[in-house]
Amino acid sequence: MNEQAKNISLPGLILPKAPLPSGQSVPPRSGASRLQPVGELPELGVPLVFVTGGKGGVGKSSMALNLAVELGKRGRRVLLVDLDLGLGNLAVMMKVSAQRNIEDYLDGGASLTDCVTRLGDGVDLLAGSAGSGELARPDSARRARLFHGLREAAPHYDLVLADGAAGIGPDVLAFAGSADFVLAVGTPEPASVTDIYGILKAIDSWSREQGIEVPTPGVLFNRVSGPSEANSLLAKLSGVTRRFLSRSPRLVGWVPESRSVRDAVQAQRPFVQTEPRALAAQCIGRLAARIEALVGLDSEKLTG
Numbered sequence: 001m002n003e004q005a006k007n008i009s010l011p012g013l014i015l016p017k018a019p020l021p022s023g024q025s026v027p028p029r030s031g032a033s034r035l036q037p038v039g040e041l042p043e044l045g046v047p048l049v050f051v052t053g054g055k056g057g058v059g060k061s062s063m064a065l066n067l068a069v070e071l072g073k074r075g076r077r078v079l080l081v082d083l084d085l086g087l088g089n090l091a092v093m094m095k096v097s098a099q100r101n102i103e104d105y106l107d108g109g110a111s112l113t114d115c116v117t118r119l120g121d122g123v124d125l126l127a128g129s130a131g132s133g134e135l136a137r138p139d140s141a142r143r144a145r146l147f148h149g150l151r152e153a154a155p156h157y158d159l160v161l162a163d164g165a166a167g168i169g170p171d172v173l174a175f176a177g178s179a180d181f182v183l184a185v186g187t188p189e190p191a192s193v194t195d196i197y198g199i200l201k202a203i204d205s206w207s208r209e210q211g212i213e214v215p216t217p218g219v220l221f222n223r224v225s226g227p228s229e230a231n232s233l234l235a236k237l238s239g240v241t242r243r244f245l246s247r248s249p250r251l252v253g254w255v256p257e258s259r260s261v262r263d264a265v266q267a268q269r270p271f272v273q274t275e276p277r278a279l280a281a282q283c284i285g286r287l288a289a290r291i292e293a294l295v296g297l298d299s300e301k302l303t304g
Contacts, residue, residue, distance in 0.1 A: 008201060008290045010301065012030035023177060036091065039266055040290040043151075046152060046155075048160045049161045049181050049205070050181070051161070051178060052185070053186060054195025054199055055191070058192050059187070059222040059261075060074060060166075063255065064080070064163035065286045066272045069272050069283045071122075071159070074288055076159065077157045079125075080163070082151070083163060085103075086135040087130015087165070090163060091125065091128075094269075096127075098117045100114060101115055102146070106135065112152065113156075116153070143174055158297060168199060174300070181291065182203070184196050185221075186219065186222070196219060196249075203217065203243075216247040216248065216249050218251070218252035220235070221251070222255045223256070234250075235283070253284075253286060256280055256283065260274070260275035260280055263275075272284050
């Protein structure tokens with residue numbers, strides 16, 4: 001490792017290998033360009049936002065749920081999809097009993113639209129399966145079937161918001177690679193910041209292997225003291241990603257450590273509903289507006 005690499009400071013981060021030698025080709029990147037989807041996964045016809053977060057415990061699913069509900073409050077028709085195929089929990093977080101879930105569709109027992117649960121206020125949920133070892137195993141044919149169903153359902157929605165599984169397995173990378181925007185959720189803990197770097201590195205490597213352009217994910221820091229801490233964390237992360245990946249992630253939002261969030265989780269309700277005036281809910285409101293702009297919905301007519 002050279003001296004410059006040794007001086008890069010990001011607590012808990014194991015530094016990657018040195019950059020590629022000069023002259024070696026690297027696929028072009030642009031965070032603003034629309035992604036060309038992987039061959040096995042077709043475009044849905046509406047924007048796909050994919051939420052990921054490395055290991056569990058960072059509040060990824062809570063952020064995805066509250067973002068979906070907030071977008072619904074803004075007049076959007078949202079299909080919230082639990083893409084933790086073998087261990088979904090969004091239905092539990094909303095205290096709803098899904099009569100059918102994603103497993104019923106993938107098994108051929110029902111159409112995808114028949115597996116959707118209405119949450120109200122413009123949001124529908126395609127719940128994940130709970131405890132299915134078979135669905136937890138990566139399967140490209142299953143991914144293709146799922147996207148086929150989503151493409152058929154997509155015309156009824158303004159966007160599809162998908163909550164991914166933890167980690168950087170094949171399913172996560174394929175879904176991320178086919179999304180219009182990827183949101184990486186982390187906390188101030190060094191291990192979580194390292195996980196975000198790992199996600200960016202894995203997506204970067206996957207995009208090279210596939211020979212396609214995958215825009216750099218945006219970052220949301222949860223449980224921070226405020227915008228100063230969030231920006232400080234991003235600056236440390238960006239210093240490493242620019243050096244070793246030639247990527248510059250942007251901060252698209254932050255959510256504070258908040259009792260209102262903890263209470264809402266225990267009550268199995270979105271905090272944007274239980275405490276709409278709380279700072280955490282306001283932060284999700286700003287995030288929703290940012291997401292609309294990033295996927296091109298800000299200037300489009302609302303569904304209705």
